Amino acid sequence: xxxxxxxxxxxxQDAPPAVAVKGLSFRYRALDEESPPAKKTRRAVPDSSAAxxxxxxxPQYAIRDISFSLAHGELLLIxxxxxxxxxxxxxxxxxxxxxxxxxxxxxxxxxxxxxAAGMSLRERARYxxxxxxxxxxxxxxxxxxxxVAFGLENLNVPRAExxxxxxxxxxxxxxxxxxxxxxxxxxxxxxQQVAAAGVLVMQPxxxxxxxxxxxxxxxxxxxxxxxINGLRAEGRAVIIVEHRVEETLKLRPDKVLLMRDGRxxxxxxxxxxxxxxxxxxxxxxxxxTLRRAAEPRQVVEQxxxxxxxxxAATAGAGTDEPVLVFQDVHYRYxxxxxxxxxxxxxxxxxxxxxALLGPNGAGKTTLVKQALGLLRPTAGAVFLYGEDTRxxxxxxxxxRIGYVFQSPSAMLFAPTVQKELSFGPENLRFPPERLQRAVxxxxxALDVARFAERSPLSLSFGQQKRVSIASVLAMExxxxxxxxxxxxxxxxxxxxxxxxxRELPELDALLFITHDLDLALxxxxxxxxxxxxxxxxxxxxxxxLADQTLLESCNLRPTSLLRYLLTECxxxxx
Amino acid sequence: MLITLPYIKRDTPIHRLxxxxxxxxxxxxxxxxxxxxxxxxxxxxFVGAACYYALARLKWSETRRAWLFIxxxxxxxxxxxxxxxxxxIVQGIDLSHQHQLFSLPFLGFLNHPPYIGPKPLVFSVESIxxxxxxxxxxxxxxxxxxxxxxxxxxGQIGVAFKQLGLPDQFAYAxxxxxxxxxxxxxxxxxxxxxxxxxxxxxxxxxxGIFGRIARLAPLVVPIVIGSVVGAEDIVNxxxxxxxxxxxxxWLTELQTRPVDRLLMALAIAVFVLVTALNILGxxxxxxxxxxxxxxxxxxxxxx
Numbered sequence: 001x002x003x004x005x006x007x008x009x010x011x012x013q014d015a016p017p018a019v020a021v022k023g024l025s026f027r028y029r030a031l032d033e034e035s036p037p038a039k040k041t042r043r044a045v046p047d048s049s050a051a052x053x054x055x056x057x058x059p060q061y062a063i064r065d066i067s068f069s070l071a072h073g074e075l076l077l078i079x080x081x082x083x084x085x086x087x088x089x090x091x092x093x094x095x096x097x098x099x100x101x102x103x104x105x106x107x108x109x110x111x112x113x114x115x116a117a118g119m120s121l122r123e124r125a126r127y128x129x130x131x132x133x134x135x136x137x138x139x140x141x142x143x144x145x146x147x148v149a150f151g152l153e154n155l156n157v158p159r160a161e162x163x164x165x166x167x168x169x170x171x172x173x174x175x176x177x178x179x180x181x182x183x184x185x186x187x188x189x190x191x192q193q194v195a196a197a198g199v200l201v202m203q204p205x206x207x208x209x210x211x212x213x214x215x216x217x218x219x220x221x222x223x224x225x226x227x228i229n230g231l232r233a234e235g236r237a238v239i240i241v242e243h244r245v246e247e248t249l250k251l252r253p254d255k256v257l258l259m260r261d262g263r264x265x266x267x268x269x270x271x272x273x274x275x276x277x278x279x280x281x282x283x284x285x286x287x288x289t290l291r292r293a294a295e296p297r298q299v300v301e302q303x304x305x306x307x308x309x310x311x312a313a314t315a316g317a318g319t320d321e322p323v324l325v326f327q328d329v330h331y332r333y334x335x336x337x338x339x340x341x342x343x344x345x346x347x348x349x350x351x352x353x354x355a356l357l358g359p360n361g362a363g364k365t366t367l368v369k370q371a372l373g374l375l376r377p378t379a380g381a382v383f384l385y386g387e388d389t390r391x392x393x394x395x396x397x398x399x400r401i402g403y404v405f406q407s408p409s410a411m412l413f414a415p416t417v418q419k420e421l422s423f424g425p426e427n428l429r430f431p432p433e434r435l436q437r438a439v440x441x442x443x444x445a446l447d448v449a450r451f452a453e454r455s456p457l458s459l460s461f462g463q464q465k466r467v468s469i470a471s472v473l474a475m476e477x478x479x480x481x482x483x484x485x486x487x488x489x490x491x492x493x494x495x496x497x498x499x500x501x502r503e504l505p506e507l508d509a510l511l512f513i514t515h516d517l518d519l520a521l522x523x524x525x526x527x528x529x530x531x532x533x534x535x536x537x538x539x540x541x542x543x544x545l546a547d548q549t550l551l552e553s554c555n556l557r558p559t560s561l562l563r564y565l566l567t568e569c570x571x572x573x574x
Numbered sequence: 575m576l577i578t579l580p581y582i583k584r585d586t587p588i589h590r591l592x593x594x595x596x597x598x599x600x601x602x603x604x605x606x607x608x609x610x611x612x613x614x615x616x617x618x619x620f621v622g623a624a625c626y627y628a629l630a631r632l633k634w635s636e637t638r639r640a641w642l643f644i645x646x647x648x649x650x651x652x653x654x655x656x657x658x659x660x661x662x663i664v665q666g667i668d669l670s671h672q673h674q675l676f677s678l679p680f681l682g683f684l685n686h687p688p689y690i691g692p693k694p695l696v697f698s699v700e701s702i703x704x705x706x707x708x709x710x711x712x713x714x715x716x717x718x719x720x721x722x723x724x725x726x727x728x729g730q731i732g733v734a735f736k737q738l739g740l741p742d743q744f745a746y747a748x749x750x751x752x753x754x755x756x757x758x759x760x761x762x763x764x765x766x767x768x769x770x771x772x773x774x775x776x777x778x779x780x781x782g783i784f785g786r787i788a789r790l791a792p793l794v795v796p797i798v799i800g801s802v803v804g805a806e807d808i809v810n811x812x813x814x815x816x817x818x819x820x821x822x823x824w825l826t827e828l829q830t831r832p833v834d835r836l837l838m839a840l841a842i843a844v845f846v847l848v849t850a851l852n853i854l855g856x857x858x859x860x861x862x863x864x865x866x867x868x869x870x871x872x873x874x875x876x877x
Contacts, residue, residue, distance in 0.1 A: 142728060153825055159823060202815065372771055
């Protein structure tokens with residue numbers, strides 16, 4: 001590690017910047033160690049599926065020659081695709097590198113003008129607070145109070161002082177009412193706020209956020225934005241690592257750092273970032289994408305292409321009979337419990353692609369589970385191809401309707417992808433020939449045949465996601481339900497993933513649960529909007545999403561693409 | 575939800591007790607009860623533990639699952655012991671003159687090859703009484719143990735261990751397990767649902783016992799891998815907030831009341847007394863201090 005003389009400070013400013021990074025490089029594991037790179041988190045594996053590059057070049061730097069500085073009250077966005085080294089950079093800043101992760105670190109980091117090289121975690125924690133990607137993992141206290149107290153307890157702060165500071169932080173974040181609440185029972189947005197409280201109470205001058213926008217609905221995003229703006233107003237420096245660039249740009253970052261393959265490819269303000277960024281790599285506001293395109297109209301046509309499932313396209317006319325019918329479905333978990341679904345009815349026809357939208361906790365997953373018999377309606381019925389699902393077991397239903405859960409790691413278990421794909425058909429007792437054919441077709445449809453002999457756990461997140469869908473598809477179900485198909489994937493892999501879905505053969509209908517309005521706009525023909533267990537809207541995406549007040553009440557917020565399409569629409573009408 | 579924390583918020587004398595007193599009572603009583611087979615002493619302990627449990631005002635419907643498990647376990651233990659030992663393993667009790675009531679043909683251990691063979695299973699006043707004593711002892715310990723999770727705020731258990739003198743790291747590990755138990759339960763039910771959606775049927779597992787365990791892989795593997803990967807994030811989150819850098823404060827501080835101190839003193843006294851008697855009585859049924867080592871059966875049963 002490089003030690004530095006004190007005069008390397010940026011002399012142009014009178015106060016030292018909150019963070020200054022100069023020529024920072026890092027490589028996991030030291031030279032003499034033989035163990036593979038410590039890339040344990042699945043997200044960290046680069047999604048190099050297109051190239052299929054297996055052999056890694058010898059000296060692999062996770063990050064290489066990164067330099068930037070950030071003043072108090074400024075916001076830095078670090079953007080780039082999965083595996084570009086964003087998370088590694090974050091670990092270098094918060095001290096997990098070199099404290100927990102071994103490797104070669106060179107270059108220097110100055111925090112409040114002091115070299116970070118000799119700082120212990122304890123010292124760093126005075127300056128830097130980190131919000132991890134998943135607040136579920138960040139929260140270690142059973143109650144809100146315990147969680148907020150945790151850091152101060154560890155620093156051996158006297159009890160009275162801890163109480164005083166908890167009080168202040170809870171008031172600041174409007175969480176007083178939740179003080180004794182169990183952290184497990186909180187909603188996603190509240191959890192993020194509580195995790196933030198646990199960091200804020202330590203009064204760091206620099207805040208790091210690792211992909212904070214993943215999996216939040218619009219209201220939670222609003223609250224998070226308010227929090228981040230508040231932190232800046234108080235003079236704290238904020239660094240956000242995020243591939244959902246569009247959301248973060250709304251916060252008007254002072255600086256954007258774009259990374260690719262561990263290197264810094266751009267550093268500048270938000271405006272000039274929009275001019276250089278590749279709309280294929282990161283998701284930009286639609287205006288920026290159009291400005292860069294030669295033929296805007298063509299771009300929009302490219303973007304908005306609802307999926308029409310294959311089987312329907314070839315089956316032709318006379319197939320108007322619904323494949324899935326929800327008839328006044330009510331549901332409650334316990335006989336005396338609160339009702340979650342209050343009489344939901346809709347029909348799914350052949351060829352339809354449907355997005356199920358709604359705020360967190362609206363009952364979307366609960367609704368979808370009724371179709372598969374994982375939950376059974378307390379009143380009403382679900383019909384699958386005209387058959388009452390009450391008469392069929394989950395396994396029987398699974399042969400007709402496939403459900404892919406949000407997180408592939410919840411289901412992947414087999415030693416090889418091939419075995420993973422065979423699991424479902426084996427459970428359904430497919431004869432060997434049919435099994436082999438089904439597995440092969442599924443593997444080809446999702447382009448995972450190349451990994452057939454590899455362990456699914458060794459694949460990147462995007463690849464795992466495809467394996468999970470292939471393993472459901474191998475059961476030859478004709479209707480596919482997908483829970484948050486694009487969550488956790490960077491923009492490029494998300495788009496290529498959706499294009500895979502477009503090409504799926506032999507499907508009657510496709511339905512996905514999502515938060516992402518653009519996904520609904522670009523890939524579906526129909527939107528179901530669920531709120532508090534009621535179906536509040538059902539129709540073509542643009543029709544449903546044109547209703548501003550409805551969107552607001554469902555915690556959905558218009559994206560730039562939606563606004564653009566709506567103005568285009570009204571212009572063509574006029 | 576498969577697992578929910580059993581704590582039931584209520585205001586009873588047992589709920590108000592300091593968690594340390596409850597833990598100490600369980601430990602001291604358990605160790606004391608293990609040292610004697612005197613039916614009267616155990617019966618007294620059983621009545622005392624039952625009264626303690628009654629004070630907690632726990633309903634059968636709330637604790638049914640725990641009790642069914644305990645009853646099942648106890649029956650297995652007591653009868654298992656009885657059959658395996660041919661009714662002859664009786665702590666410190668003279669079985670050379672047992673008062674046999676009847677005997678059943680059964681298998682037992684022989685002192686010559688093939689070492690296992692037909693042997694009568696003897697039912698005597700002594701052995702039946704001992705079986706009863708064993709049952710009562712287990713149930714009395716269960717009364718004290720079951721009361722703890724249902725009447726103690728989980729947030730106080732970690733700190734109770736800390737204030738009983740355990741190191742910070744160990745005590746916080748207890749807090750952490752309470753924090754992540756519901757998460758684990760949720761992960762489990764998600765994985766179960768995800769695999770059921772692939773036609774996996776838990777109640778239709780085929781094959782012998784090892785085959786069945788192997789067929790649980792679709793459930794076990796994702797959960798174990800998920801926990802291991804998740805644990806790394808949790809460790810990072812804790813280190814980033816300086817866990818383990820030095821002495822730590824615990825926000826919650828337990829304060830004993832006179833009744834807690836009395837209970838703790840009583841528990842320790844009973845344990846010390848029983849242990850002392852045991853040591854002074856030379857661990858077997860002889861001498862004036864042999865109270866612990868005889869069954870204390872009334873004479874009319876032994877006629």
